[in-house]
Amino acid sequence: MEIEGSLIEQISQIVGADRVLIDAARLDEVSWDALSDGRLHPLRRPQAALPLCVVLPAATAEVREIVIRANAAKVPVVPFGGGSGLMGGAVSLSPGIVLDLRRMDRVLEVDSEARLARVQAGIVLEALQNRLNESRLILGHDPWTLPVATVGGAISTNSLGYRGGKYGSMGDQVLGLEVVLPNGEILRTRSVEKSSTGISLKHLFIGGEGCFGIVTEATLRVFPAPEKRSLCGFSFASFEQGFRAVEKIWSCGLSPALLDFGDGVDNYPERALLYLGFEGVAKIVEAEEALALAICGEAGGDALDHHAAENFWRERHVIAYHFMQNRRHRRERSAETGRRDWIHVALPASRVLAFRKEAIDILSRRGVCLQESGLWTQPELFSMRLAVENADGDQGQWLLEEAVDELLRLVQKMGGSMEYCHGVGVKLAALMAGEHGYGLEVMRQIKRVLDPGNIMNPGKLGL
Ligand SMILES: Cc1cc2nc3c(=O)[nH]c(=O)nc-3n(C[C@H](O)[C@H](O)[C@H](O)COP(=O)(O)OP(=O)(O)OC[C@H]3O[C@@H](n4cnc5c(N)ncnc54)[C@H](O)[C@@H]3O)c2cc1C
Structure with missing residues (x-):
């Protein structure tokens, strides 16, 4: 207790006492992210701990000083952005320092000519987008959680958003990073489009997931505001029929900015719906849309009313506002609303239908219900929403999570990856050996070299 008291005292001297919070409600709020208890295997529920304190640094130099003190005291540091991560990456597993980076929210530079923006890592994505609007630029990253997730959190989970088909994942948009390493050194990578000077440290x-250092600044590629955006929707008689249309769209060279496809959708339980969006230079958008319309029509798709796609696009961030309003009760709510889980896996497009079929067999054998399956962004990225309806408590959770494990292991066996955008956190840590083989040992060795005291977000990524 003495060491901890003196550490809090030292940190207060670095950032000011008003930016070191120790009240129980605040500590509880940042001790957990958006992972629902109901999505954890009963055998793998982590022992969460209340942090010692939450610190709100405003500058890289402050982060560096805090990390040096934490390292000397061997106290864990958990970086925290918007807290919207779904895998428990920001969960506190032992009493430590939560570094809430949301005070580091400045836009340091917008260079319209070079199409780049340099920002502090705690800026919320939507705030950055609003600033870019002034220069007729856009961020290529537009996840459901645009109003809550931070640049640092999105980079650390390599998150994917609605415009991913055109602009890629968050990581694809990172030109350069500034990072505070566990020993307090500051690493700055060059902010360039390409480099052939050794391995890419960014x-x-x-x-x-904050295991190797704390991202304090990022230089991001940003894009010209599109001259035109077009949206359209189709319904198909089956998942397979719609999948073939999506495959054709991509294999003929089209890459829609928005692609959302799935069956089991509320208003159309018997159909599979596809939403497509193209954006950019007007003439190109018109040509892309015409080609996509022809492909979907030939594949047997019925065009939806134009308003359906517009509504879809307009309401895409509503879920994030619900999350922000209810976040304090999230853990309790997840326990009440029954057992549900999702998988978001990456597979070669040629194996998606075979995987889906085998997954349906596994689920029916295990008594788990498939509520929805779909594609996001491109035909390789496949998701399923699963539920257990008639089993209570641990029994339901056990059934569900055993099924999830079997599906994810099957993905790995088929040459795919068990998760394409939400990260690993604590939820998937036990499956990292199957995902990476000896690669996990390589990651562990890198971690040991950079962070011998294991203070940086310990227990995440299976490290
Ligand atoms: C309703 C809902 C919808 C979602 N939709 C999407 C979606 O469309 N696409 C998608 O990809 N994800 C989605 N997510 C998941 C989540 O929004 C993303 O993972 C997001 O990128 C997390 O950002 P954050 O700032 O909230 O990070 P946090 O949850 O705070 O942290 C995530 C991880 O990054 C680490 N971290 C945070 N900041 C830093 C930093 N500066 N340096 C180093 N490490 C850091 C944390 O320790 C943790 O391990 C959704 C979540 C919810 C609840």
């Missing part, structure tokens, strides 16, 4: 932190 990729240690893209998807790194």
Whole structure:
């Protein structure tokens, strides 16, 4: 207790006492992210702990000083952005320091000519987008959680958004990073489009979940505001029929900015719906849309009313506002609303239908219900929403999570990846050996070299 008291005292001297919070409600709020208890295997529920304190640094130099003190005291540091991560990457597993980066929210530079923006890592994506609007630029990253997720959190989970088909994942948009390493050194990678001067160090932190260092600044590629955006929707008689249309769209060279396809959707339980969006230079958008319309028509798709696609696009961030309003009760709510889970996996497009078929067999054998299956962004990225309806408590959770494990292991066996955008956190840590083989040992060795005291977000990524 003495060491901890003196550490809090030292940190207060670095950032000011008003930016070191120790009240129980605040500590509880940042001790957990958006992972629902109901999505954890009963055998793998982590022992969460109340942090010692939450610190709100405003500058890289402050982050560095805090990390040096934490390292000396061997106290864990958990970086925290919007807290919207779905895998428990920001969960506190032992009493430590939560670094809430949302005070580091400045836009440091927008260079319209070079199409880049340099920002502090705690800026919320929507705030950055609003600032870019002034320069007729857009962020290529537009997830459901645009109003809550931060640039640092999105980089650290290598998140994917609605415009991913055109602009890629968050990591694809990172030109350069500034990172505070566990020993307090500051690493700055060059902010350039391409470089052939050794391995790319920024990729240690893209998807790194804060285990190798704290991202304090990012230089991002930004894009010209599209001259035109077009949206359209189709319904298909079956998942397979719609899938073939999506496959054709991509294999003929089209890459729609928005692609959302799935069956089991509320208003159309018997059909599979596809929403497509194209954006950019008007003439190109018109040609892309005409080609996509022809492909979907030939594949047997019925065009939806234009308003359906417009509504879909307009309401895409509503879920994030619900999340923000209800976040304090999230853990309790997830326990009440029954057992549901999702998988978001990446597979070669040629194996998606075979995987789906085998997955349906596994689920029916295990008594787990498939509520929805779909594609996001491109035919390789496949998701399923699963539920257990007639089993209570741990029994339902056990059934569900055993099924999820079997599906994810099947994905790995078929040459795919068990998760394409939400990260690993604590939820998928036990499956990392199957995902990476000896690669996990390589990650562990890198972690040991950079962070011998294991203070940086310990227990995540299976490290
Ligand atoms: C309703 C809902 C919808 C969602 N929709 C999407 C979606 O469309 N696409 C998608 O990809 N994800 C989605 N997510 C998941 C989540 O929004 C993303 O993972 C997001 O990128 C997390 O950002 P955050 O700022 O909230 O990070 P946090 O949850 O705070 O942190 C995520 C991880 O990054 C680490 N971290 C945070 N900041 C830093 C930093 N500066 N340096 C180093 N490490 C750091 C944390 O320790 C943690 O491991 C959704 C979540 C919810 C609840």
